[in-house]
Amino acid sequence: MSILNEIKQQFRMGGVTEKLIYLNVILFAVPWILKGILSLFGIGFGFTEYISLSSNPSDLLWKPWSVLTYAFFHADFFHILFNLIVLNFAGRLFLTFFTQKQLLSLYLMGAIFSGVIFIISYLVFPALINRNALLIGASGAIMAVVFATTTYAPHMQVRLLLIGTVKLWYIAVFYLIIDFISLSFNNVGGHIAHLGGALFGYLYSSQLKNGTDITKPFTSFVDGLVNLFRGRKSAPFKKVHKNESFAKPKPAAKDKTQQQIDEILDKISKSGYDSLTKEEKEFLFKAGKS
Numbered sequence: 001m002s003i004l005n006e007i008k009q010q011f012r013m014g015g016v017t018e019k020l021i022y023l024n025v026i027l028f029a030v031p032w033i034l035k036g037i038l039s040l041f042g043i044g045f046g047f048t049e050y051i052s053l054s055s056n057p058s059d060l061l062w063k064p065w066s067v068l069t070y071a072f073f074h075a076d077f078f079h080i081l082f083n084l085i086v087l088n089f090a091g092r093l094f095l096t097f098f099t100q101k102q103l104l105s106l107y108l109m110g111a112i113f114s115g116v117i118f119i120i121s122y123l124v125f126p127a128l129i130n131r132n133a134l135l136i137g138a139s140g141a142i143m144a145v146v147f148a149t150t151t152y153a154p155h156m157q158v159r160l161l162l163i164g165t166v167k168l169w170y171i172a173v174f175y176l177i178i179d180f181i182s183l184s185f186n187n188v189g190g191h192i193a194h195l196g197g198a199l200f201g202y203l204y205s206s207q208l209k210n211g212t213d214i215t216k217p218f219t220s221f222v223d224g225l226v227n228l229f230r231g232r233k234s235a236p237f238k239k240v241h242k243n244e245s246f247a248k249p250k251p252a253a254k255d256k257t258q259q260q261i262d263e264i265l266d267k268i269s270k271s272g273y274d275s276l277t278k279e280e281k282e283f284l285f286k287a288g289k290s
Contacts (some may be wrong), residue, residue: 013265016100017091020107021084024138027072028080048073052134053115055122056188071111071141083138092167093168097152101147101223105215110200117196120188140197147172147201152209159250172198192290 011022035045050063053070060067074080094103118135122128149156154169176198179191207214264280 005183009123015091015095016103016107017088017095020091020104021087024072024074024080024084024087028074031073032091035196039156047243048075048134048136052136053118055119055133055135057119057123067112067115068108070136071107071138074137079137083142086146087138087142090142093156093158094145096156097149102215105218106144106148106201106204107141109218110197110204111138111141112145113200114140114193114196117199118193121192122189128188134190135193137190137193139190143175143194143197144201144204146175147198148205149201151202175217208263263287 011019014022031045031047032250038045051066051069051073054060056214065137068277074083091103095108111274115135120139122131122133150168154167154172155169157165158168158171159165160171175194179194179198182188182191204214260283264283
């Protein structure tokens with residue numbers, strides 16, 4: 001199995017966390033590669049202006065997509081590296097209590113909410129009025145995931161490298177302190193977006209405990225994205241007339257193959273794609289091509 005096929009298979013069978021990581025990496029790498037190639041020919045490529053969120057709300061008139069696209073691009077290598085490490089950590093914790101669909105809904109709506117808070121802050125706070133800033137990065141959406149999990153299970157024990165076992169709310173409070181301190185330094189808008197994401201995560205879990213899912217209006221959109229991620233298409237309904245007395249039973253071999261696929265998928269959902277043996281991966285790849 002080639003490396004490319006291995007990557008495709010991992011993307012196809014991975015959960016929402018893995019898919020978001022892959023998507024962020026691809027959207028980070030491709031524009032910068034293209035920019036580097038075009039620079040050799042003396043051609044400029046200012047893609048950041050078109051996908052970043054501006055603090056000036058009037059800019060949404062010509063790039064309304066930026067209220068969401070900003071959360072899938074990053075400024076540099078260390079920016080995306082840190083964010084994806086935290087996303088992997090927070091996503092796995094979140095899925096201990098919630099579903100894949102809820103994670104995707106929270107990530108997307110957390111990004112939008114953080115972006116709105118970012119814009120409002122530049123219209124309200126005196127020190128920021130008349131400033132123009134651009135927002136880029138998944139931090140706000142990731143903070144929503146971190147604080148949704150923390151609000152739901154604040155005393156959850158988490159083991160950290162070189163530190164040991166700590167309660168989840170300790171980590172969340174540490175992030176808050178860093179963001180509040182950083183407001184007096186550079187990237188004020190970015191830290192405001194972090195705080196906006198933290199607020200949305202708190203609201204999400206606190207309202208969910210009361211029986212209200214504040215991401216519900218986003219559900220149909222997320223359903224479409226989940227189906228896209230899975231790569232599954234619903235077969236068109238076809239009415240078939242047949243004589244039941246001559247109906248042939250389904251081949252046993254096909255049932256056995258499907259059963260083996262289901263067992264592998266259950267193993268992936270419990271332990272991840274990397275837990276599969278080489279034979280299981282090859283079997284799943286061949287089954288997907290058939």
